[in-house]
Amino acid sequence: MRRLRNVKIVATLGPASNDYATIRALFEAGADVFRLNMSHGTHDDIRARHVIIRQIEADTGRPIAILADLQGPKLRVGVFADGAADLVDGAPFRMDLDPAPGTVKRVNLPHPEIFAALEPGASLLVNDGKIRLMVKSCGPDFANCTVTVGGTISNRKGVNVPDVLLPVAALSGKDRKDLEFACELGVDWLALSFVQRPEDVIEARDLARGRAAILSKIEKPAAVKAYAEILAVSDGIMVARGDLGVELPIHAVPPIQKQLVRGARAAAKPVIVATQMLESMIESPMPTRAEVSDVATAIYEGADAIMLSAESAAGSWPVEAVTMMNNVAISVESDPTYRSIIEASRTVVRASVADGIVAAAREIAENSDIKAICCFSQSGTTVSLVARERPRVPIIALTPLIETARRLCLTWGTHCVITEEQSRFKGAVIAAARAARAYGFALIDQVVVTAGVPFNVRGTTNILRVAPCDERLIYSVDPE
Secondary structure, eight states: OOSSSSSSSEESSSTTSSHHHHHHHHHHOOOOOEEEESSSSHHHHHHHHHHHHHHHHHHOOOEEEEEEOOOOOOOOOOOTTTTTTEEEETEEEEEESSSSSSSEEEOOOOOOHHHHHHTOEEEEEETTTEEEEEEEEEETTTTEEEEOEEEEEETBBBBBBSSOOOOOOOHHHHHHHHHHHHHHHSSEEEEOOOOOHHHHHHHHHHTTTTEEEEEEEEEEEEHHHHHHHHHHTTTTEEEHOOOOOOOOOOOOGHHHHHHHHHHHHHHTOEEEEESSSSSSGGGGGOHHHHHHHHHHHHHHHSSHHHHEEHHHHHSSOHHHHHHHHHHHHHHHHHHHHHHHHHHHHHOOOOSSHHHHHHHHHHHHHTTTEEEEEEEOOOOHHHHHHHTTOSSOOOEEEEEHHHHHHHHHGTTTEEEEEEEESSSSHHHHHHHHHHHHHHHHHSSSSSEEEEEESSSOOTTOOEEEEEEEEEEHHOOOOOHH
């Protein structure tokens, strides 16, 4: 199965997409990666969905990536004596460690780490920012605030603290258990929530021990400030616009999105744009025009992937949502303006032999009648470097490792193919030509083949060849 677009689609699974038929339909509609949200469902639920995905992978013969999204620490207020309270603008309100039920005057906030970090003038946001408090005075067990934006506050609503770097680990006890479970299960990517500093990512990487790639969710102002350092120790990035839009001025999110995408592209690391992309399709079979424009913007920016959350997990139209994303992507990428924007935003990197090889592969493909760039890769690094170039032709990623093929399903423009291990470059050329013909990329045309010699050694990309896809080469009995 060949996609007619470069950007990848991530679909979240949930109650609306919980059986083989629906998940298979999502895949056939265009989903390349399935997200398992560890915030919802039991380990048995997650395991059952994982089994279905791998069965679909076996039935279709196409690698599929699985992304496990860790919940992260949840900061919440306690409960109220009447279940809720109405806060009025300008009124005083206190948060403290007292477990007594809350009133219109105060409520329990069972997080001493928040009080330890607060300073007068800091903001406290409740219920996704619908209620806003300004800290007037604080201590190790309290914060006296003024209500700047009032409303109804109810039991266990979430709290955001945008102005300070919280001394809270990105991995809670639940996250550690979920991480180990997901790695043992065999997921390909781990999405790390509540990232504030590079040390958060390093801790998760140490626990994963190479069993899954680490994708950092940028959803905190502190993560935006430390983005370069976080990007350097991450395998990929998710622009989690939901929490960013709560903790930062909403008008600041679009330029930040562009900066984050551009940075990840320059580093040759996949980047997902997520949250509220087609949110109206949770209940409606058609999205709004603004939502379609939002999806298109992420594609024009060159994001590797765009993500559906509740639309495919709990909505009434999960398959239609994926189909809509697929159609928007095809339409955008067919626009001549798309190529000019993508090429204008390309980062030129010539720091190594591999950088030179992939740049040459792209230039040859764009200036000749080349139908595809075929990359042999053990780790996927070469494929990622080629994808950074955003070539005009498809990228065929050939690898003997199913784990590498699955992870590359998140990378822009890649069509992943499992192939036999090669010991000679001629064998690699023959395998590349066979794959190009088998998947309809080329018939009697030429392809560019990149690889590293010696084979099966990471980081040795050092050879490029233009090869024909004719039958004499493909059916050669002596690949040596």
